[in-house]
Amino acid sequence: MKIACIQLDIAFGNPETNFARVAEKMTEAKENGADIIVLPEMWNTGYALTELEALSDSEERAKSFIADFAKKNQVHVVGGSVSTHKNGAFYNTMHIADKNGEAVGEYDKAHLFGLMDEHVYLEAGNSLNLFELDGVTCGGVICYDIRFPEWIRAHALNGAKIMFVPAEWPAARIDHWRVLLQARAIENQCFVVAVNRAGSDPKNEFGGNSMVIAPWGEVRMQLGMEETIGYTEIDLTEVDEVRGRIPVFDDRRETLYKKTEKNL
Ligand SMILES: O=C(O)CCC(=O)C(=O)O
Known part of the structure:
Protein backbone atom coordinates (compact mmCIF):
# COMPACT_ATOMS: atom_id res chain seq x y z
CA MET A 1 0.00 0.00 0.00
CA LYS A 2 1.59 3.25 -1.11
CA ILE A 3 0.51 6.24 0.95
CA ALA A 4 0.81 9.85 -0.19
CA CYS A 5 0.79 12.54 2.51
CA ILE A 6 -0.05 15.93 1.06
CA GLN A 7 1.55 18.51 3.35
CA LEU A 8 -0.25 21.51 1.90
CA ASP A 9 0.24 25.23 2.53
CA ILE A 10 -3.43 26.22 2.95
CA ALA A 11 -4.64 29.60 1.63
CA PHE A 12 -6.35 31.32 4.60
CA GLY A 13 -10.08 31.87 4.03
CA ASN A 14 -9.86 31.02 0.33
CA PRO A 15 -11.72 27.81 -0.56
CA GLU A 16 -11.46 28.33 -4.34
CA THR A 17 -7.67 28.43 -4.25
CA ASN A 18 -7.56 25.47 -1.87
CA PHE A 19 -9.86 23.25 -3.92
CA ALA A 20 -7.75 23.94 -7.03
CA ARG A 21 -4.47 23.23 -5.22
CA VAL A 22 -5.76 20.05 -3.60
CA ALA A 23 -6.93 18.79 -7.02
CA GLU A 24 -3.47 19.52 -8.45
CA LYS A 25 -1.64 17.80 -5.58
CA MET A 26 -3.92 14.75 -5.56
CA THR A 27 -3.34 14.36 -9.32
CA GLU A 28 0.42 14.48 -8.74
CA ALA A 29 0.12 11.88 -5.95
CA LYS A 30 -1.93 9.56 -8.15
CA GLU A 31 0.58 9.93 -11.01
CA ASN A 32 3.27 8.87 -8.53
CA GLY A 33 1.44 5.64 -7.76
CA ALA A 34 -0.44 6.40 -4.53
CA ASP A 35 -3.01 3.87 -3.30
CA ILE A 36 -4.16 6.13 -0.44
CA ILE A 37 -4.02 9.94 -0.50
CA VAL A 38 -4.18 11.81 2.81
CA LEU A 39 -4.92 15.53 3.20
CA PRO A 40 -4.40 17.91 6.17
CA GLU A 41 -6.96 19.47 8.55
CA MET A 42 -9.38 22.28 7.56
CA TRP A 43 -7.91 22.49 4.06
CA ASN A 44 -10.82 24.42 2.55
CA THR A 45 -10.70 27.50 4.78
CA GLY A 46 -7.86 27.11 7.25
CA TYR A 47 -8.72 28.51 10.70
CA ALA A 48 -10.80 31.38 9.29
CA LEU A 49 -13.27 30.69 12.09
CA THR A 50 -14.90 34.15 12.09
CA GLU A 51 -15.81 33.70 8.42
CA LEU A 52 -17.39 30.26 8.60
CA GLU A 53 -20.89 31.52 7.82
CA ALA A 54 -19.71 32.64 4.38
CA LEU A 55 -16.92 30.18 3.69
CA SER A 56 -17.59 26.79 5.27
CA ASP A 57 -18.87 23.89 3.22
CA SER A 58 -22.66 23.91 3.49
CA GLU A 59 -23.45 21.74 0.46
CA GLU A 60 -21.11 18.81 0.81
CA ARG A 61 -18.89 20.17 -1.94
CA ALA A 62 -15.79 18.62 -0.39
CA LYS A 63 -17.53 15.27 0.09
CA SER A 64 -18.46 15.05 -3.62
CA PHE A 65 -15.10 16.44 -4.73
CA ILE A 66 -13.26 13.73 -2.76
CA ALA A 67 -15.58 10.92 -3.89
CA ASP A 68 -15.43 12.01 -7.55
CA PHE A 69 -11.64 12.19 -7.52
CA ALA A 70 -11.40 8.80 -5.80
CA LYS A 71 -13.68 7.11 -8.32
CA LYS A 72 -12.19 8.72 -11.41
CA ASN A 73 -8.64 7.87 -10.30
CA GLN A 74 -9.32 4.57 -8.51
CA VAL A 75 -7.55 5.76 -5.35
CA HIS A 76 -8.62 5.89 -1.69
CA VAL A 77 -8.82 9.41 -0.29
CA VAL A 78 -8.67 10.19 3.42
CA GLY A 79 -9.84 13.74 2.95
CA GLY A 80 -8.17 15.47 5.91
CA SER A 81 -10.90 17.73 7.19
CA VAL A 82 -12.90 20.72 6.05
CA SER A 83 -15.02 23.26 7.87
CA THR A 84 -18.65 22.31 7.34
CA HIS A 85 -22.07 23.80 8.06
CA LYS A 86 -24.72 21.22 8.81
CA ASN A 87 -27.70 20.82 11.14
CA GLY A 88 -27.47 24.50 12.04
CA ALA A 89 -23.87 24.36 13.35
CA PHE A 90 -20.26 24.39 12.17
CA TYR A 91 -17.99 21.34 12.39
CA ASN A 92 -14.45 20.26 11.59
CA THR A 93 -15.30 17.28 9.39
CA MET A 94 -13.30 14.46 7.82
CA HIS A 95 -14.68 12.78 4.67
CA ILE A 96 -13.27 9.48 3.45
CA ALA A 97 -13.94 7.93 0.04
CA ASP A 98 -12.73 4.55 -1.14
CA LYS A 99 -11.37 3.96 -4.63
CA ASN A 100 -14.86 3.13 -5.93
CA GLY A 101 -16.00 6.60 -4.92
CA GLU A 102 -18.06 5.30 -2.00
CA ALA A 103 -18.21 7.65 0.99
CA VAL A 104 -16.99 5.18 3.63
CA GLY A 105 -16.59 7.57 6.54
CA GLU A 106 -17.52 10.97 7.92
CA TYR A 107 -16.18 12.21 11.26
CA ASP A 108 -16.60 15.43 13.20
CA LYS A 109 -13.60 16.30 15.39
CA ALA A 110 -14.42 15.13 18.89
CA HIS A 111 -11.99 17.21 20.98
CA LEU A 112 -12.17 20.92 20.19
CA PHE A 113 -8.98 22.91 20.71
CA GLY A 114 -9.60 25.86 23.02
CA LEU A 115 -6.24 27.49 22.33
CA MET A 116 -7.37 28.10 18.74
CA ASP A 117 -10.97 29.03 19.73
CA GLU A 118 -12.54 25.96 18.16
CA HIS A 119 -14.94 25.61 21.11
CA VAL A 120 -16.28 29.11 20.42
CA TYR A 121 -17.20 28.45 16.79
CA LEU A 122 -17.54 24.69 16.30
CA GLU A 123 -19.64 21.83 17.59
CA ALA A 124 -17.86 18.65 18.64
CA GLY A 125 -18.63 15.25 17.16
CA ASN A 126 -19.49 12.31 19.40
CA SER A 127 -18.73 9.23 17.32
CA LEU A 128 -15.76 7.02 16.57
CA ASN A 129 -14.41 7.12 13.03
CA LEU A 130 -13.88 3.58 11.76
CA PHE A 131 -13.89 2.67 8.08
CA GLU A 132 -12.59 0.00 5.70
CA LEU A 133 -10.12 0.45 2.85
CA ASP A 134 -9.40 -2.71 0.83
CA GLY A 135 -10.79 -4.78 3.71
CA VAL A 136 -8.47 -3.17 6.28
CA THR A 137 -10.12 -1.50 9.29
CA PRO A 149 -4.91 8.36 24.22
CA GLU A 150 -8.19 6.72 25.25
CA TRP A 151 -9.81 8.04 22.06
CA ILE A 152 -7.20 6.44 19.81
CA ARG A 153 -7.30 3.29 21.96
CA ALA A 154 -11.07 3.06 21.40
CA HIS A 155 -10.40 2.91 17.66
CA ALA A 156 -7.68 0.28 18.08
CA LEU A 157 -9.95 -1.82 20.31
CA ASN A 158 -12.49 -1.72 17.50
CA GLY A 159 -9.96 -3.12 15.05
CA ALA A 160 -8.14 -0.13 13.54
CA LYS A 161 -4.78 -1.13 12.05
CA ILE A 162 -4.01 2.28 10.55
CA MET A 163 -4.82 5.55 12.31
CA PHE A 164 -4.96 8.63 10.08
CA VAL A 165 -4.33 12.02 11.70
CA PRO A 166 -4.83 15.18 9.64
CA ALA A 167 -3.70 18.32 11.47
CA GLU A 168 -2.93 22.03 11.60
CA TRP A 169 -0.35 21.68 14.33
CA PRO A 170 1.66 24.81 15.19
CA ALA A 171 5.47 24.76 14.90
CA ALA A 172 5.70 25.99 18.52
CA ARG A 173 4.60 22.55 19.80
CA ILE A 174 5.98 20.31 17.08
CA ASP A 175 7.96 18.26 19.65
CA HIS A 176 4.66 17.27 21.26
CA TRP A 177 3.31 16.25 17.84
CA ARG A 178 6.23 13.91 17.15
CA VAL A 179 6.25 12.29 20.59
CA LEU A 180 2.46 11.91 20.88
CA LEU A 181 2.19 10.33 17.42
CA GLN A 182 5.00 7.89 18.13
CA ALA A 183 3.44 6.96 21.48
CA ARG A 184 0.00 6.42 19.89
CA ALA A 185 1.60 4.06 17.32
CA ILE A 186 3.61 2.09 19.90
CA GLU A 187 0.86 1.72 22.51
CA ASN A 188 -1.77 0.73 19.94
CA GLN A 189 0.62 -1.32 17.80
CA CYS A 190 -0.75 0.21 14.63
CA PHE A 191 0.43 2.39 11.76
CA VAL A 192 -0.03 6.11 12.33
CA VAL A 193 -0.24 8.28 9.22
CA ALA A 194 -0.22 11.93 10.26
CA VAL A 195 -0.46 14.84 7.82
CA ASN A 196 0.14 18.35 9.07
CA ARG A 197 -0.13 21.52 7.01
CA ALA A 198 2.78 23.75 6.02
CA GLY A 199 2.95 27.57 6.01
CA SER A 200 1.28 30.05 8.30
CA ASP A 201 -1.95 31.97 8.93
CA PRO A 202 -2.46 35.32 10.69
CA LYS A 203 -2.02 33.72 14.12
CA ASN A 204 0.24 30.67 13.77
CA GLU A 205 3.19 29.22 11.96
CA PHE A 206 2.53 25.54 11.28
CA GLY A 207 5.10 22.86 11.79
CA GLY A 208 4.78 20.38 8.91
CA ASN A 209 6.66 17.25 9.98
CA SER A 210 4.03 14.92 8.56
CA MET A 211 4.92 11.40 9.64
CA VAL A 212 4.28 7.74 8.98
CA ILE A 213 5.08 5.58 12.01
CA ALA A 214 5.15 1.78 12.07
CA PRO A 215 3.50 -0.37 14.79
CA TRP A 216 6.88 -0.97 16.48
CA GLY A 217 7.41 2.80 16.62
CA GLU A 218 9.92 3.36 13.82
CA VAL A 219 9.44 6.58 11.91
CA ARG A 220 9.16 5.45 8.29
CA MET A 221 8.66 8.91 6.82
CA GLN A 222 9.07 12.40 8.19
CA LEU A 223 8.81 15.60 6.19
CA GLY A 224 10.33 19.00 6.87
CA MET A 225 8.31 22.19 7.30
CA GLU A 226 7.81 23.11 3.65
CA GLU A 227 4.93 22.22 1.35
CA THR A 228 5.54 18.84 -0.26
CA ILE A 229 4.15 15.35 -0.77
CA GLY A 230 5.65 12.44 1.17
CA TYR A 231 5.33 8.82 0.05
CA THR A 232 5.73 5.56 1.99
CA GLU A 233 4.85 1.93 1.39
CA ILE A 234 3.30 0.11 4.34
CA ASP A 235 2.84 -3.61 4.92
CA LEU A 236 -0.17 -4.41 7.12
CA THR A 237 1.21 -7.81 8.20
CA GLU A 238 3.51 -5.81 10.52
CA VAL A 239 0.53 -4.99 12.73
CA ASP A 240 -0.27 -8.64 13.50
CA GLU A 241 3.41 -9.45 13.85
CA VAL A 242 3.95 -6.71 16.48
CA ARG A 243 0.69 -7.53 18.28
CA GLY A 244 1.88 -11.13 18.45
CA ARG A 245 5.31 -10.16 19.78
CA ILE A 246 3.94 -8.21 22.78
CA PRO A 247 0.26 -9.10 23.36
CA VAL A 248 -0.75 -5.74 24.81
CA PHE A 249 -4.39 -6.13 23.85
CA ASP A 250 -4.68 -9.54 25.54
CA ASP A 251 -2.88 -8.23 28.65
CA ARG A 252 -5.21 -5.27 29.22
CA ARG A 253 -7.16 -5.26 32.52
CA GLU A 254 -10.29 -3.40 31.59
CA THR A 255 -12.00 -3.84 34.96
CA LEU A 256 -9.03 -2.31 36.75
CA TYR A 257 -9.14 0.82 34.56
CA LYS A 258 -12.86 1.29 35.18
CA LYS A 259 -12.33 1.03 38.93
CA THR A 260 -9.49 3.56 38.81
CA GLU A 261 -11.59 6.07 36.88
CA LYS A 262 -14.38 5.84 39.46
CA ASN A 263 -11.97 6.42 42.34
CA LEU A 264 -10.41 9.55 40.86
O1 LIG B 1 -2.69 20.16 20.70
C1 LIG B 1 -2.02 21.01 20.11
O2 LIG B 1 -0.99 21.47 20.59
C2 LIG B 1 -2.42 21.48 18.75
C3 LIG B 1 -3.83 21.16 18.41
C4 LIG B 1 -4.34 21.91 17.26
O3 LIG B 1 -3.68 22.76 16.73
C5 LIG B 1 -5.66 21.59 16.73
O4 LIG B 1 -6.33 20.68 17.22
O5 LIG B 1 -6.06 22.25 15.75
Missing part, protein backbone atom coordinates in the same frame (compact mmCIF):
# COMPACT_ATOMS: atom_id res chain seq x y z
CA CYS A 138 -8.84 2.05 9.67
CA GLY A 139 -9.54 4.89 12.06
CA GLY A 140 -9.25 8.64 11.72
CA VAL A 141 -8.94 11.40 14.30
CA ILE A 142 -8.07 15.08 13.93
CA CYS A 143 -5.11 17.02 15.39
CA TYR A 144 -5.80 17.78 19.11
CA ASP A 145 -7.58 14.37 19.34
CA ILE A 146 -4.12 12.74 19.64
CA ARG A 147 -3.73 14.23 23.13
CA PHE A 148 -6.49 11.82 24.27
Whole structure:
Protein backbone atom coordinates (compact mmCIF):
# COMPACT_ATOMS: atom_id res chain seq x y z
CA MET A 1 0.00 0.00 0.00
CA LYS A 2 1.59 3.25 -1.11
CA ILE A 3 0.51 6.24 0.95
CA ALA A 4 0.81 9.85 -0.19
CA CYS A 5 0.79 12.54 2.51
CA ILE A 6 -0.05 15.93 1.06
CA GLN A 7 1.55 18.51 3.35
CA LEU A 8 -0.25 21.51 1.90
CA ASP A 9 0.24 25.23 2.53
CA ILE A 10 -3.43 26.22 2.95
CA ALA A 11 -4.64 29.60 1.63
CA PHE A 12 -6.35 31.32 4.60
CA GLY A 13 -10.08 31.87 4.03
CA ASN A 14 -9.86 31.02 0.33
CA PRO A 15 -11.72 27.81 -0.56
CA GLU A 16 -11.46 28.33 -4.34
CA THR A 17 -7.67 28.43 -4.25
CA ASN A 18 -7.56 25.47 -1.87
CA PHE A 19 -9.86 23.25 -3.92
CA ALA A 20 -7.75 23.94 -7.03
CA ARG A 21 -4.47 23.23 -5.22
CA VAL A 22 -5.76 20.05 -3.60
CA ALA A 23 -6.93 18.79 -7.02
CA GLU A 24 -3.47 19.52 -8.45
CA LYS A 25 -1.64 17.80 -5.58
CA MET A 26 -3.92 14.75 -5.56
CA THR A 27 -3.34 14.36 -9.32
CA GLU A 28 0.42 14.48 -8.74
CA ALA A 29 0.12 11.88 -5.95
CA LYS A 30 -1.93 9.56 -8.15
CA GLU A 31 0.58 9.93 -11.01
CA ASN A 32 3.27 8.87 -8.53
CA GLY A 33 1.44 5.64 -7.76
CA ALA A 34 -0.44 6.40 -4.53
CA ASP A 35 -3.01 3.87 -3.30
CA ILE A 36 -4.16 6.13 -0.44
CA ILE A 37 -4.02 9.94 -0.50
CA VAL A 38 -4.18 11.81 2.81
CA LEU A 39 -4.92 15.53 3.20
CA PRO A 40 -4.40 17.91 6.17
CA GLU A 41 -6.96 19.47 8.55
CA MET A 42 -9.38 22.28 7.56
CA TRP A 43 -7.91 22.49 4.06
CA ASN A 44 -10.82 24.42 2.55
CA THR A 45 -10.70 27.50 4.78
CA GLY A 46 -7.86 27.11 7.25
CA TYR A 47 -8.72 28.51 10.70
CA ALA A 48 -10.80 31.38 9.29
CA LEU A 49 -13.27 30.69 12.09
CA THR A 50 -14.90 34.15 12.09
CA GLU A 51 -15.81 33.70 8.42
CA LEU A 52 -17.39 30.26 8.60
CA GLU A 53 -20.89 31.52 7.82
CA ALA A 54 -19.71 32.64 4.38
CA LEU A 55 -16.92 30.18 3.69
CA SER A 56 -17.59 26.79 5.27
CA ASP A 57 -18.87 23.89 3.22
CA SER A 58 -22.66 23.91 3.49
CA GLU A 59 -23.45 21.74 0.46
CA GLU A 60 -21.11 18.81 0.81
CA ARG A 61 -18.89 20.17 -1.94
CA ALA A 62 -15.79 18.62 -0.39
CA LYS A 63 -17.53 15.27 0.09
CA SER A 64 -18.46 15.05 -3.62
CA PHE A 65 -15.10 16.44 -4.73
CA ILE A 66 -13.26 13.73 -2.76
CA ALA A 67 -15.58 10.92 -3.89
CA ASP A 68 -15.43 12.01 -7.55
CA PHE A 69 -11.64 12.19 -7.52
CA ALA A 70 -11.40 8.80 -5.80
CA LYS A 71 -13.68 7.11 -8.32
CA LYS A 72 -12.19 8.72 -11.41
CA ASN A 73 -8.64 7.87 -10.30
CA GLN A 74 -9.32 4.57 -8.51
CA VAL A 75 -7.55 5.76 -5.35
CA HIS A 76 -8.62 5.89 -1.69
CA VAL A 77 -8.82 9.41 -0.29
CA VAL A 78 -8.67 10.19 3.42
CA GLY A 79 -9.84 13.74 2.95
CA GLY A 80 -8.17 15.47 5.91
CA SER A 81 -10.90 17.73 7.19
CA VAL A 82 -12.90 20.72 6.05
CA SER A 83 -15.02 23.26 7.87
CA THR A 84 -18.65 22.31 7.34
CA HIS A 85 -22.07 23.80 8.06
CA LYS A 86 -24.72 21.22 8.81
CA ASN A 87 -27.70 20.82 11.14
CA GLY A 88 -27.47 24.50 12.04
CA ALA A 89 -23.87 24.36 13.35
CA PHE A 90 -20.26 24.39 12.17
CA TYR A 91 -17.99 21.34 12.39
CA ASN A 92 -14.45 20.26 11.59
CA THR A 93 -15.30 17.28 9.39
CA MET A 94 -13.30 14.46 7.82
CA HIS A 95 -14.68 12.78 4.67
CA ILE A 96 -13.27 9.48 3.45
CA ALA A 97 -13.94 7.93 0.04
CA ASP A 98 -12.73 4.55 -1.14
CA LYS A 99 -11.37 3.96 -4.63
CA ASN A 100 -14.86 3.13 -5.93
CA GLY A 101 -16.00 6.60 -4.92
CA GLU A 102 -18.06 5.30 -2.00
CA ALA A 103 -18.21 7.65 0.99
CA VAL A 104 -16.99 5.18 3.63
CA GLY A 105 -16.59 7.57 6.54
CA GLU A 106 -17.52 10.97 7.92
CA TYR A 107 -16.18 12.21 11.26
CA ASP A 108 -16.60 15.43 13.20
CA LYS A 109 -13.60 16.30 15.39
CA ALA A 110 -14.42 15.13 18.89
CA HIS A 111 -11.99 17.21 20.98
CA LEU A 112 -12.17 20.92 20.19
CA PHE A 113 -8.98 22.91 20.71
CA GLY A 114 -9.60 25.86 23.02
CA LEU A 115 -6.24 27.49 22.33
CA MET A 116 -7.37 28.10 18.74
CA ASP A 117 -10.97 29.03 19.73
CA GLU A 118 -12.54 25.96 18.16
CA HIS A 119 -14.94 25.61 21.11
CA VAL A 120 -16.28 29.11 20.42
CA TYR A 121 -17.20 28.45 16.79
CA LEU A 122 -17.54 24.69 16.30
CA GLU A 123 -19.64 21.83 17.59
CA ALA A 124 -17.86 18.65 18.64
CA GLY A 125 -18.63 15.25 17.16
CA ASN A 126 -19.49 12.31 19.40
CA SER A 127 -18.73 9.23 17.32
CA LEU A 128 -15.76 7.02 16.57
CA ASN A 129 -14.41 7.12 13.03
CA LEU A 130 -13.88 3.58 11.76
CA PHE A 131 -13.89 2.67 8.08
CA GLU A 132 -12.59 0.00 5.70
CA LEU A 133 -10.12 0.45 2.85
CA ASP A 134 -9.40 -2.71 0.83
CA GLY A 135 -10.79 -4.78 3.71
CA VAL A 136 -8.47 -3.17 6.28
CA THR A 137 -10.12 -1.50 9.29
CA CYS A 138 -8.84 2.05 9.67
CA GLY A 139 -9.54 4.89 12.06
CA GLY A 140 -9.25 8.64 11.72
CA VAL A 141 -8.94 11.40 14.30
CA ILE A 142 -8.07 15.08 13.93
CA CYS A 143 -5.11 17.02 15.39
CA TYR A 144 -5.80 17.78 19.11
CA ASP A 145 -7.58 14.37 19.34
CA ILE A 146 -4.12 12.74 19.64
CA ARG A 147 -3.73 14.23 23.13
CA PHE A 148 -6.49 11.82 24.27
CA PRO A 149 -4.91 8.36 24.22
CA GLU A 150 -8.19 6.72 25.25
CA TRP A 151 -9.81 8.04 22.06
CA ILE A 152 -7.20 6.44 19.81
CA ARG A 153 -7.30 3.29 21.96
CA ALA A 154 -11.07 3.06 21.40
CA HIS A 155 -10.40 2.91 17.66
CA ALA A 156 -7.68 0.28 18.08
CA LEU A 157 -9.95 -1.82 20.31
CA ASN A 158 -12.49 -1.72 17.50
CA GLY A 159 -9.96 -3.12 15.05
CA ALA A 160 -8.14 -0.13 13.54
CA LYS A 161 -4.78 -1.13 12.05
CA ILE A 162 -4.01 2.28 10.55
CA MET A 163 -4.82 5.55 12.31
CA PHE A 164 -4.96 8.63 10.08
CA VAL A 165 -4.33 12.02 11.70
CA PRO A 166 -4.83 15.18 9.64
CA ALA A 167 -3.70 18.32 11.47
CA GLU A 168 -2.93 22.03 11.60
CA TRP A 169 -0.35 21.68 14.33
CA PRO A 170 1.66 24.81 15.19
CA ALA A 171 5.47 24.76 14.90
CA ALA A 172 5.70 25.99 18.52
CA ARG A 173 4.60 22.55 19.80
CA ILE A 174 5.98 20.31 17.08
CA ASP A 175 7.96 18.26 19.65
CA HIS A 176 4.66 17.27 21.26
CA TRP A 177 3.31 16.25 17.84
CA ARG A 178 6.23 13.91 17.15
CA VAL A 179 6.25 12.29 20.59
CA LEU A 180 2.46 11.91 20.88
CA LEU A 181 2.19 10.33 17.42
CA GLN A 182 5.00 7.89 18.13
CA ALA A 183 3.44 6.96 21.48
CA ARG A 184 0.00 6.42 19.89
CA ALA A 185 1.60 4.06 17.32
CA ILE A 186 3.61 2.09 19.90
CA GLU A 187 0.86 1.72 22.51
CA ASN A 188 -1.77 0.73 19.94
CA GLN A 189 0.62 -1.32 17.80
CA CYS A 190 -0.75 0.21 14.63
CA PHE A 191 0.43 2.39 11.76
CA VAL A 192 -0.03 6.11 12.33
CA VAL A 193 -0.24 8.28 9.22
CA ALA A 194 -0.22 11.93 10.26
CA VAL A 195 -0.46 14.84 7.82
CA ASN A 196 0.14 18.35 9.07
CA ARG A 197 -0.13 21.52 7.01
CA ALA A 198 2.78 23.75 6.02
CA GLY A 199 2.95 27.57 6.01
CA SER A 200 1.28 30.05 8.30
CA ASP A 201 -1.95 31.97 8.93
CA PRO A 202 -2.46 35.32 10.69
CA LYS A 203 -2.02 33.72 14.12
CA ASN A 204 0.24 30.67 13.77
CA GLU A 205 3.19 29.22 11.96
CA PHE A 206 2.53 25.54 11.28
CA GLY A 207 5.10 22.86 11.79
CA GLY A 208 4.78 20.38 8.91
CA ASN A 209 6.66 17.25 9.98
CA SER A 210 4.03 14.92 8.56
CA MET A 211 4.92 11.40 9.64
CA VAL A 212 4.28 7.74 8.98
CA ILE A 213 5.08 5.58 12.01
CA ALA A 214 5.15 1.78 12.07
CA PRO A 215 3.50 -0.37 14.79
CA TRP A 216 6.88 -0.97 16.48
CA GLY A 217 7.41 2.80 16.62
CA GLU A 218 9.92 3.36 13.82
CA VAL A 219 9.44 6.58 11.91
CA ARG A 220 9.16 5.45 8.29
CA MET A 221 8.66 8.91 6.82
CA GLN A 222 9.07 12.40 8.19
CA LEU A 223 8.81 15.60 6.19
CA GLY A 224 10.33 19.00 6.87
CA MET A 225 8.31 22.19 7.30
CA GLU A 226 7.81 23.11 3.65
CA GLU A 227 4.93 22.22 1.35
CA THR A 228 5.54 18.84 -0.26
CA ILE A 229 4.15 15.35 -0.77
CA GLY A 230 5.65 12.44 1.17
CA TYR A 231 5.33 8.82 0.05
CA THR A 232 5.73 5.56 1.99
CA GLU A 233 4.85 1.93 1.39
CA ILE A 234 3.30 0.11 4.34
CA ASP A 235 2.84 -3.61 4.92
CA LEU A 236 -0.17 -4.41 7.12
CA THR A 237 1.21 -7.81 8.20
CA GLU A 238 3.51 -5.81 10.52
CA VAL A 239 0.53 -4.99 12.73
CA ASP A 240 -0.27 -8.64 13.50
CA GLU A 241 3.41 -9.45 13.85
CA VAL A 242 3.95 -6.71 16.48
CA ARG A 243 0.69 -7.53 18.28
CA GLY A 244 1.88 -11.13 18.45
CA ARG A 245 5.31 -10.16 19.78
CA ILE A 246 3.94 -8.21 22.78
CA PRO A 247 0.26 -9.10 23.36
CA VAL A 248 -0.75 -5.74 24.81
CA PHE A 249 -4.39 -6.13 23.85
CA ASP A 250 -4.68 -9.54 25.54
CA ASP A 251 -2.88 -8.23 28.65
CA ARG A 252 -5.21 -5.27 29.22
CA ARG A 253 -7.16 -5.26 32.52
CA GLU A 254 -10.29 -3.40 31.59
CA THR A 255 -12.00 -3.84 34.96
CA LEU A 256 -9.03 -2.31 36.75
CA TYR A 257 -9.14 0.82 34.56
CA LYS A 258 -12.86 1.29 35.18
CA LYS A 259 -12.33 1.03 38.93
CA THR A 260 -9.49 3.56 38.81
CA GLU A 261 -11.59 6.07 36.88
CA LYS A 262 -14.38 5.84 39.46
CA ASN A 263 -11.97 6.42 42.34
CA LEU A 264 -10.41 9.55 40.86
O1 LIG B 1 -2.69 20.16 20.70
C1 LIG B 1 -2.02 21.01 20.11
O2 LIG B 1 -0.99 21.47 20.59
C2 LIG B 1 -2.42 21.48 18.75
C3 LIG B 1 -3.83 21.16 18.41
C4 LIG B 1 -4.34 21.91 17.26
O3 LIG B 1 -3.68 22.76 16.73
C5 LIG B 1 -5.66 21.59 16.73
O4 LIG B 1 -6.33 20.68 17.22
O5 LIG B 1 -6.06 22.25 15.75
